[in-house]
Amino acid sequence: MTQAPNPRRVRIFIAEKGTPVELRTINMMAGEHKTPEHLARHPSGKIPALETDDGQFIGESVAICRYLEAMHPKPDLLGSTPLEVGRIDMFNRILEFELWSQIGTSWVNGPVVAKMAAGRFKQIPEAKAASDTNTHRFYERLNRELGTRSHMADNRYSIADITALVAIDFASSMVGLKPADNLKNLWEWHARMSARPSAKA
Amino acid sequence: MTQAPNPRRVRIFIAEKGTPVELRTINMMAGEHKTPEHLARHPSGKIPALETDDGQFIGESVAICRYLEAMHPKPDLLGSTPLEVGRIDMFNRILEFELWSQIGTSWVNGPVVAKMAAGRFKQIPEAKAASDTNTHRFYERLNRELGTRSHMADNRYSIADITALVAIDFASSMVGLKPADNLKNLWEWHARMSARPSAKA
Numbered sequence: 119m120t121q122a123p124n125p126r127r128v129r130i131f132i133a134e135k136g137t138p139v140e141l142r143t144i145n146m147m148a149g150e151h152k153t154p155e156h157l158a159r160h161p162s163g164k165i166p167a168l169e170t171d172d173g174q175f176i177g178e179s180v181a182i183c184r185y186l187e188a189m190h191p192k193p194d195l196l197g198s199t200p201l202e203v204g205r206i207d208m209f210n211r212i213l214e215f216e217l218w219s220q221i222g223t224s225w226v227n228g229p230v231v232a233k234m235a236a237g238r239f240k241q242i243p244e245a246k247a248a249s250d251t252n253t254h255r256f257y258e259r260l261n262r263e264l265g266t267r268s269h270m271a272d273n274r275y276s277i278a279d280i281t282a283l284v285a286i287d288f289a290s291s292m293v294g295l296k297p298a299d300n301l302k303n304l305w306e307w308h309a310r311m312s313a314r315p316s317a318k319a
Numbered sequence: 320m321t322q323a324p325n326p327r328r329v330r331i332f333i334a335e336k337g338t339p340v341e342l343r344t345i346n347m348m349a350g351e352h353k354t355p356e357h358l359a360r361h362p363s364g365k366i367p368a369l370e371t372d373d374g375q376f377i378g379e380s381v382a383i384c385r386y387l388e389a390m391h392p393k394p395d396l397l398g399s400t401p402l403e404v405g406r407i408d409m410f411n412r413i414l415e416f417e418l419w420s421q422i423g424t425s426w427v428n429g430p431v432v433a434k435m436a437a438g439r440f441k442q443i444p445e446a447k448a449a450s451d452t453n454t455h456r457f458y459e460r461l462n463r464e465l466g467t468r469s470h471m472a473d474n475r476y477s478i479a480d481i482t483a484l485v486a487i488d489f490a491s492s493m494v495g496l497k498p499a500d501n502l503k504n505l506w507e508w509h510a511r512m513s514a515r516p517s518a519k520a
Binding site: 160161162168170174176177178180181182184185188189199200201203204205207208211212216219240242244245248263 | 361362363369371375377378379381382383385386389390400401402404405406408409412413417420441443445446449464
């Protein structure tokens with residue numbers, strides 16, 4: 119499922135590293151992610167998952183990136199000093215817990231999933247309304263913060279930029295949560311990130 | 320606020336490392352976490368936050384642990400090989416996204432927060448009902464998985480055990496989400512983790 123946001127995070131990370139990794143698509147519509155074969159790759163049956171050269175599996179996008187960084191340290195996207203490692207993880211986690219999770223709540227309680235799930239679980243419209251509001255508020259916060267730094271984590275490119283780019287692109291195209299036009303710092307950052315060759319991954 | 324779960328994660332991590340770190344309590348009831356002084360430590364005004372010896376700040380519990388691990392690699396709690404680093408982060412993230420987040424949803428939409436927030440935001444009872452169910456389902460999954468491995472991340476102690484212990488203790492004592500008595504593997508693991516001196520932190 120090439121539209122899925124988490125696999126795109128890893129594809130961009132791989133493109134930035136320049137490390138060749140063989141890609142395989144999992145057909146989620148056909149339930150391939152819930153087969154015993156895929157559950158061995160990721161215990162929650164999620165994507166993406168990585169198979170190492172010696173046949174071990176790692177699931178979860180950021181965990182995969184962390185493995186790839188340990189195997190191929192340069193260019194570093196997770197930080198090169200203890201302070202950078204800590205600061206980049208802080209910003210990446212803030213984006214995951216305060217932006218990505220809100221977009222996710224709007225997505226699972228929104229119209230596209232309603233059609234895909236066809237009544238198999240109960241959506242909560244109130245939860246979507248709250249997370250729509252929170253998402254736009256967080257965009258405003260990012261816009262303010264990007265007035266004082268060039269990237270999502272301080273003043274250098276990192277995994278936090280990948281997390282934010284993929285979240286915003288997914289929210290804009292699939293969840294109806296595009297940042298407002300007047301958020302100039304955010305859109306300037308978005309244009310810079312989108313111009314990197316890796317963004318096409 | 321010594322009951323807060325995220326600071327306890329870092330306190331246990333520090334106790335396992337044996338690294339002396341000076342602790343300071345933030346009075347959340349008095350709003351001390353939303354002052355400009357604390358926002359400089361953590362841009363979201365959350366706890367915990369760490370001040371490094373040279374006056375830099377890192378927020379987010381796992382980001383702080385990652386910094387401490389980079390500064391004091393032994394005993395390692397985040398993995399000593401690329402594969403361990405990836406696998407431990409995978410299990411830790413699964414616990415955060417599929418257990419911790421559900422407990423958090425039940426907490427913010429539950430009776431204790433209703434009293435503390437006193438109408439300042441709108442709770443969603445349906446969201447609490449769904450996350451209560453999801454939490455108990457996840458406990459059952461952990462109980463099954465602990466039939467095939469000794470720890471949360473494969474067969475070694477790691478940050479994933481700290482994440483799970485703190486989540487379960489908080490859910491049991493503050494959110495009314497104690498694991499069912501018949502989940503024997505989970506309780507056996509819980510007893511082993513609680514017996515470590517660090518659990519008192």
